Amino acid sequence: MKEAKEDRLKLAGWRVGGAGDFLDLTPEEAAFAELKLALAFYLRELRGERGWTQSQVARRLRSSQSRVAKMEAADPSVSLDLLVRSLLALGASRADVGRVIVRAA
């Protein structure tokens, strides 16, 4: 009954291996950006699995649709705290979060 296959994680313009390859980032900054990006994509994936809209997720997180959109886009204005808390609130386990980080691009 749940047709949660509709989204497919656009993958818009990510042709390169990691995040921040074409910007002059220090190794730490690059690693941090990759980490954040991986969690952002995972958030979108989780939401897709659940078949929810950004607005539904926002309600669940007591946040707003626009902030959810920014989270999934790994916008500079979203913190790791918010990202991780959101994943946990969507049902991911602490270990799930860790695994996503380990396997990040």
Place this chain on the structure above:
Amino acid sequence: MKEAKEDRLKLAGWRVGGAGDFLDLTPEEAAFAELKLALAFYLRELRGERGWTQSQVARRLRSSQSRVAKMEAADPSVSLDLLVRSLLALGASRADVGRVIVRAA
């Protein structure tokens, strides 16, 4: 040559399995606290391995000794962002951070 065995991670008053067992935290809050605590301990461990003082670490992070102390204590006033950025700056890899989270208490 490196006698980095001297610290031993006090483990002060942590007798229970996870963090926040005796406080009324929701599962997400508890998972988040555990995650943060695990990273905090890892920071202390890394610093111990390197044989550095909090002040030395602070200089390296362009922060202050007091903030480093708070990081290691998983003080509510420190963000995951700061914790993770600091670990990366101390030489931990993205995967190291992920593994620590996976294995958190």
Place this chain on the structure above:
DNA sequence: GCTCTGTATGTCAGTTGTGACATATGCTGT
């Protein structure tokens, strides 16, 4: 006892992150 070094705790002004709102873009069905 005192001093020195390292760590912990409290406070605060400046910076950054947050939710909310408005608005824009994109897509699907009609």
Place this chain on the structure above:
DNA sequence: ACAGCATATGTCACAACTGACATACAGAGC
């Protein structure tokens, strides 16, 4: 073309975090 829904982007008042400083505490060596 238009309406309706989902998502994206910009802005802003308010809340949270940050580095710095002062100060307190703990232990080692004298």
